[in-house]
Amino acid sequence: MHILEAKNIYFSYNNGLQILRGVNFKVKSGKIVAVIGPNGAGKTTLFKHFNGLLFPERGSVFVKGKKIRKENLMEIRREIGFLFQNPDDQIIAPTVFQDVAFGPLNFGFDENMIEHNVREALKLVGMEGYENKSPHNLSYGQKKRIAIAGILAYQPSIMILDEPFAGLDPEGVRDFKRLLLKLRKDLGLTVVFSSHDINALLGLVDRVHVMIDGQILLEGKTEEVLSNPSLEKAGLEMPVLFRIYHALIHKGVEIPFPADETEIVENLVRILNDEK
Amino acid sequence: MEFLNLEHYALKSPAYMLSTWTKIILSIGTLIMLMIFDLPSFSFAVFIIMSILITSYSKIPVRVYKKLIFIPFSFLVPATAVLIFLIGPTELYTIIVGPIRINVYKEGIVTAIQTMARAMGGISCLYFLVLTTPMAELFNGLRNIGLPEFIVEISLMIYRFIFVSIEEAERMVIAASSRLGMAGFRAHLRSFAMIGGLLFIRTWKRGENIQAAMDARCYSGRYPSLNKPLFSVWELFVVFLFEMGLIGLYYLMRWI
Ligand SMILES: Nc1ncnc2c1ncn2[C@@H]1O[C@H](COP(=O)(O)OP(=O)(O)OP(=O)(O)O)[C@@H](O)[C@H]1O
Ligand SMILES: [Mg+2]
Numbered sequence: 001m002h003i004l005e006a007k008n009i010y011f012s013y014n015n016g017l018q019i020l021r022g023v024n025f026k027v028k029s030g031k032i033v034a035v036i037g038p039n040g041a042g043k044t045t046l047f048k049h050f051n052g053l054l055f056p057e058r059g060s061v062f063v064k065g066k067k068i069r070k071e072n073l074m075e076i077r078r079e080i081g082f083l084f085q086n087p088d089d090q091i092i093a094p095t096v097f098q099d100v101a102f103g104p105l106n107f108g109f110d111e112n113m114i115e116h117n118v119r120e121a122l123k124l125v126g127m128e129g130y131e132n133k134s135p136h137n138l139s140y141g142q143k144k145r146i147a148i149a150g151i152l153a154y155q156p157s158i159m160i161l162d163e164p165f166a167g168l169d170p171e172g173v174r175d176f177k178r179l180l181l182k183l184r185k186d187l188g189l190t191v192v193f194s195s196h197d198i199n200a201l202l203g204l205v206d207r208v209h210v211m212i213d214g215q216i217l218l219e220g221k222t223e224e225v226l227s228n229p230s231l232e233k234a235g236l237e238m239p240v241l242f243r244i245y246h247a248l249i250h251k252g253v254e255i256p257f258p259a260d261e262t263e264i265v266e267n268l269v270r271i272l273n274d275e276k
Numbered sequence: 277m278e279f280l281n282l283e284h285y286a287l288k289s290p291a292y293m294l295s296t297w298t299k300i301i302l303s304i305g306t307l308i309m310l311m312i313f314d315l316p317s318f319s320f321a322v323f324i325i326m327s328i329l330i331t332s333y334s335k336i337p338v339r340v341y342k343k344l345i346f347i348p349f350s351f352l353v354p355a356t357a358v359l360i361f362l363i364g365p366t367e368l369y370t371i372i373v374g375p376i377r378i379n380v381y382k383e384g385i386v387t388a389i390q391t392m393a394r395a396m397g398g399i400s401c402l403y404f405l406v407l408t409t410p411m412a413e414l415f416n417g418l419r420n421i422g423l424p425e426f427i428v429e430i431s432l433m434i435y436r437f438i439f440v441s442i443e444e445a446e447r448m449v450i451a452a453s454s455r456l457g458m459a460g461f462r463a464h465l466r467s468f469a470m471i472g473g474l475l476f477i478r479t480w481k482r483g484e485n486i487q488a489a490m491d492a493r494c495y496s497g498r499y500p501s502l503n504k505p506l507f508s509v510w511e512l513f514v515v516f517l518f519e520m521g522l523i524g525l526y527y528l529m530r531w532i
Binding site for chain 1: 283284287288410411412436439443482485486488489490491492493494495496
């Protein structure tokens with residue numbers, strides 16, 4: 001069963017330019033998938049269809065088998081945590097506490113539960129103790145963490161994250177990756193996110209969709225898609241790991257396809273030792 | 277502009293933990309005392325007492341409070357000063373400027389002092405409320421005594437958008453000055469016109485984004501405020517004693 005599915009959707013903004021041109025997109029429950037693509041490809045536009053912020057001109061979007069309609073928006077949005085690309089767009093309340101509590105309050109959690117969830121969520125993103133601060137004076141990365149806490153606090157079953165890693169420091173990226181994997185393991189969370197940081201995808205995502213000019217150009221298992229040479233033709237880049245792999249093959253070094261850095265290093269060391 | 281974010285001080289203040297109605301009644305109650313007991317020295321005493329409450333009990337920095345007091349004063353002082361020349365008839369003093377004679381009246385001075393003292397007292401009462409109570413909490417309190425839902429909601433929105441436009445304006449001013457748009461009078465004027473025009477569009481756009489963000493989390497007409505009692509009998513009793521004390525003070529002052 002696909003928990004999230006877009007069937008042949010088309011979309012243009014008021015100015016008439018066709019932004020989405022027949023997008024098909026499926027995600028299985030409990031998977032972590034990434035959408036990559038150059039600036040202006042339409043990733044954000046596509047994501048906004050997943051919780052009914054935008055509606056397609058043609059085609060439809062299904063969440064847990066239910067078509068998104070104006071009538072069932074509440075029900076759909078309860079399932080979906082949406083992280084906006086720009087945290088300034090997401091943070092709406094005058095204090096951190098109020099902002100993180102905003103989702104649970106609207107979904108009718110009781111007061112004790114709200115307080116508990118807010119503290120828990122702030123702890124998960126490493127921002128405990130900031131409850132009474134004004135979010136507007138925080139740094140970009142801190143705002144991003146608050147925005148993430150704001151969706152963790154109502155425990156959605158699908159997270160749609162528009163560039164969650166942009167602006168986080170390396171430790172923040174590592175922690176957030178770990179958090180996503182943990183939530184997937186503990187709660188069976190499904191995650192769809194966009195990213196320009198190709199290297200951050202390895203070891204995290206199950207499948208990758210490549211979006212270009214409002215269409216999905218390529219889709220498949222992470223290693224397959226990210227080592228596909230047509231990626232570079234589309235103006236994107238392979239992860240450093242796969243570039244090294246391809247360069248070695250090109251130079252005639254017989255080496256198996258690496259899953260991570262350790263593997264490629266071990267294989268190289270073995271080859272070097274054999275030659276001695 | 278940062279000091280305008282009163283919410284920030286309200287949340288840090290120890291008085292924040294008092295229940296909402298304690299603060300409303302303390303502030304409005306004292307305001308009513310001011311209206312009933314019309315004695316300049318009493319009004320002035322209230323101003324001093326409330327200012328002490330604000331700065332020492334509620335721990336609002338004196339520096340901030342001074343700035344805040346200065347805002348209403350900047351138009352209050354000239355406005356009351358005019359009364360000196362308007363309310364007669366006992367002339368104390370006459371200023372002659374060419375053909376024009378301006379009289380300073382005794383009654384005018386008395387009225388000016390009265391008005392000034394009452395206004396100061398009133399301002400300090402309202403500042404006490406604003407500096408200890410976040411807006412969301414205040415309106416939730418008012419909702420509970422039957423203020424219509426839509427008024428609460430619109431008020432909170434307006435409050436929110438004041439800050440959104442200040443933020444946008446600040447950002448644009450910084451962006452402009454970093455490219456020397458604020459250097460010199462002409463550049464200043466040109467940038468100012470541009471920013472003024474753009475501010476509306478930017479705030480509008482921000483409004484749309486905020487709307488989307490609220491929709492994404494299913495805004496249902498309620499802004500969260502920390503879970504704490506609206507009402508506390510014990511605190512109200514202390515407030516009652518405080519107000520009684522004020523009445524006592526009034527009669528003491530009149531007697532002297
Ligand atoms: N509100 C809007 N009105 C009109 N056009 C828009 C609007 N938002 C986006 N667009 C246009 O739609 C196209 C796709 O934008 P979108 O934000 O979906 O791209 P993206 O893939 O998310 O890019 P990025 O990597 O920069 O975030 C762009 O050409 C953009 O100019
Ligand atoms: Mg985008």
